[in-house]
Amino acid sequence: MIRALHRWPGLLALALVTVLSLSGAALSVFPAAERIAAPQAEAGMTVAILADRIQGAYPGVEQIRRAPSGRIMAYWFNQGTPGAAVIDPATGQGVASADPNQTQRWLTNLHRSLFLGDGGRIAMAAGAAAMLVLSLSGAALMARRTGGWRHWFARLRGPLAGRLHVEIARIAVVGLVLSSTTALWMTASTFDLIPDGGAASAFPAEVSGEMGFAPDRMVLLGETPVAELRELSFPYPGDATDAFTLKTDRGTGYLDQGTGALLAWTDLTGWERVSETIYMLHTGQGAATLGLVLGLMALGVPAMGVTGVIVWLAGRRGRPRILGNQPAGRAETILLVGSEGGSTWGFAATLHAALTEAGQSVHAAPMSAFAPERYAAADRIIVLAATYGDGAAPASAKGFLDRLAAADHAPDTALAVLGFGDRSFPAYCAFAKAVAAATQAKGWPQLMAIDTIDRQSPQDFARWGRALGEVLGIDLKLSHQPARPATETLTLVSRRDYGADVQAPTAILRFALPRATLWQRVVGAGFARFDAGDLIGIMPEGSSVPRLYSLASARRDGFIEIVVKKHPGGLASSQLTALEPGQTVMAFLRRNPGFTPGPAQAPLILIGAGTGIGPLAGFVRGNARQRPVHLFFGMRHPDSDFFYGEELRGWQDEGRLTRLVTAVSRGAKPHYVQDALRGDAALVAQLIRDGARVMVCGGRDMAAGVADTLAEILAPTGLTPAVLKAEGRYVEDVY
Structure with missing residues (x-):
């Protein structure tokens, strides 16, 4: 409801609200200029x-x-x-003309009435009302997205357009509520709907x-x-x-x-003072600084309008329409969806359609909209939850666990939790498991034990659907076809091969950068914008499930590069390592904003082994400002898999890489990256005390060993990897 209340006024009144905000921002300059110029x-x-x-x-x-x-x-x-x-x-003499500023008069007429008299005033009042609705509903949506009002300024993730939309709104919403409320008051006063009180x-x-x-x-x-x-x-x-x-x-x-x-x-009278205060707050007359601040906030409206439309269009493409979605208060079954990229919504749509066909009344909503007091007719609640990163809540599930923890008691309605994830990652369905544990601890009645879906498997989903049907006493057949992401053709331009001597064939593959359309550049779609550490999805032939690889390059590098190791029986890795220059592969881009160096100048400690060097090498390559970077790289043998060896030495000479420490595991004295960290324990501890950011990329066993080693190194300082993670200074990309 809140999302619809935010979306449709914004889309319908976008032009009107934009004119209102831009003209208001321009008018905010005049009181300050008059204050400066007037004796x-x-x-x-x-x-x-x-x-x-x-x-x-x-x-x-x-x-x-x-x-x-x-x-x-x-x-x-x-x-x-x-x-x-x-x-x-000082003299009583005239120093300038008292005639009104014609530009100011023109902007005032535009702002008040669009030069259309009373009809225009009513139209602009409607624009102010739309702005007020947008501001209040947007504030509610922001609180939902960030996990509550206390987390108003929490760090955001997701596509650039969505983050910009929210970042601007966080600051501007107070000014927009103030400007739109005072505008409505002044319009009502103009039409004598409010007594003057004088x-x-x-x-x-x-x-x-x-x-x-x-x-x-x-x-x-x-x-x-x-x-x-x-x-x-x-x-x-x-x-x-x-x-x-x-x-x-x-x-x-x-x-x-x-x-x-x-x-x-x-x-x-008191009423006159209120009216005058409202006039001052809206126009800035008598409060020039406040007027400029409100004008700056108003400038955010066009930016939010553009980014809002982009988010809306992206949402329409990425989230399937759920037909026949019933109101929450009348539904027998409530589906709560926690999704990051949108794929879990596809499973929810399939489940919604099957339950509806079986005669159920079903309501689907994001987990962030969890409100058990609204589910008056519900017999069951089914949670479909993906996991983001290292066990975090996905975008549409922000605040769910907080609301559950704050509730006096759990709902009486029976609950089922279904997790979605990838078993190749260490935090497989960690968020869904956290939800199941929290609901059980709260005493929430369980409809079914928690179950999981690996790699969007239609077979796993159909199996779970049959079990759900047996519990409900209905014949439930879930035939789900995962939506195939929009892909682009990438052409291989070069390859460098490693690892044959140690029976671990690996290649650094470089693809030509596909040409981006104007629309892709505007909205950041396709490969128009990406950074090292983002993910590239490869669609192997004969499979509908993509394989994700971390990028070792950014858009500014002019190419797309990944490091791929051939795994026995691996469909994607076998096809990729068999590619020759000139051949192509189908791929798509997926953002990975949780694994970035960040804009700060604090030192970076990069830790990786094997193909995990890919994104770390990309970070070093992009370090044109010579931020202090310390790289710990584990390999089997320098003659077989010292990936980016020549480039790393060149980047050291250029100042992009401060220090390189290698660990060789195949030799007379096996040495792992954890051992390299222990060897530099004092330096590592000092860098972290000085605010360094730690980034780990590679296999899950290596990452677990690194976390244990850092816990040992940091014990005297009182810091732990868990504390650093909470501060956003320890991030992992493991597989």
Whole structure:
């Protein structure tokens, strides 16, 4: 519901909201510019002194006004000819024209009404309402994505467009809520939908009938600072029944022109002060700095509009439509989906369709939308959960475990958990297992024991579906065909072979960079944007399940490079290591934002063995700014599998690599990368104390050994790999 409330106002009112925000941002500059350009009254100057100076320069002065910016303007008649000027309060003389800025007037009319009168005002009010809905619903979605309001500024992951959308919104949402709310108030006031709340300020019935009392002798004017002045109107010349009218930040008063006495005074009401505050907050008049800040926040709207559309389009491509999705309150079965790349949603769609066909009423939603109080008619809840990285929650499951932990008790509705993962990775279905453990600890009734699906296996899914059908007493057949990702053709341009001498044939494969279309460059699709450490998915012939390899190159390098070891019976590795230059393979790109060096200049400790050197070599290659990088590389033998040996020595000479430590496991004295770390224990501990980021890539056994070794090295410092992981300073890419 919240997502739809955010999506459709944004798509339908995008142009209107963009005009509203851009014109508002441009208008925010004028109060600050006026404040800088206008001569300001010195501290302590009174209205009496100012009026005396201006009257001396312009004897026919009729009115003095002071804008919230401090700019003072005077209006007069001289021999029947009107005049107006911006006044220098130090002299009372005019220094600039008081005519309105034509550009500002044009932008104001555009911002208020699109030059369409009352109809335009209503349209822009609708735009402000859309902006308010977008801001509030977006804030709720951000809290859901980050795992709650307490994690508002939590680190994000995912495609660039989505991260930019949220990063901008995190900062801008407060200003947008303020701007849109005040805009709606001002529109309502314009159409008299809100009472003005002003107290009647009646002109005094009796005056002295005398004239000619000088303003500089009037007590009230002498007690009123110029900083509080809004307007001083002089009596009509020759009319003894008229009076001076003084308007200040405190209220309105009338002064006898013959005696200077205060005839009447009316304070500003609380309602008037509220209205004036809202006007100030919206326009920046009287709060130029705040106006500039709000204007900068408004500039985020077009960027969020573009990135929002990109995210929406990507979501439509990556997430299947679930037909007949029932409201949560009326569904018998609730499907909660935790997915990172979107593939788990495909399984959810298949399950949803099969249950619906069997007569069930089914509602599917992301795990981040978990709200058991809404599931009034539910008989069961089924969780389909993928795992991100080293056991973390996937994007659409953020906050699920936190909400469960905060709940007083578990739902009474029976639960089934199904995990999705890849057994070749150490954290196989770790998040799903964490969900199952947490629900059992909470006392949540179990419909079925936790089960898992390996590598998107349709056979595993069908088997689990039959078991679910038996529990439900229905014939449930799940025939799922994983959606084949959009692939591009990559042409091999060169290869370097290693490992034959140690019966571990391995190749560094370099592919030509495919040409990116304009649309791909804009949205970052295909191979338009990638970095070392991202993943390339190879679709081997005869299989619908891709094999992922870490990239050893970035887009700026001008090629795509991976390191592949041939595994006995390995379908993808066999095909890749058999490729010759000029031959092609079908592939797609998958982001891996959790495995990047990060933008900081803190030292890097890169640890890898075997083909795990691939992305680490890519990080060194891209280290043009010569960030301190210490590489620990484990190999079998330098003559057989010293991958990137020549390049690493060249990168050392260029300053891209600070230090290279190798460990050879096939020799008289087997030496592993863990041993190399122990040999440099003091340096490693010091680097980590100084803020170094540790990156590990390679086999799971090597990674486990590295973690144990670092725990030993860091024990005297009080740090552990777990603490570093929590701080984002220890990341792994293991297989």
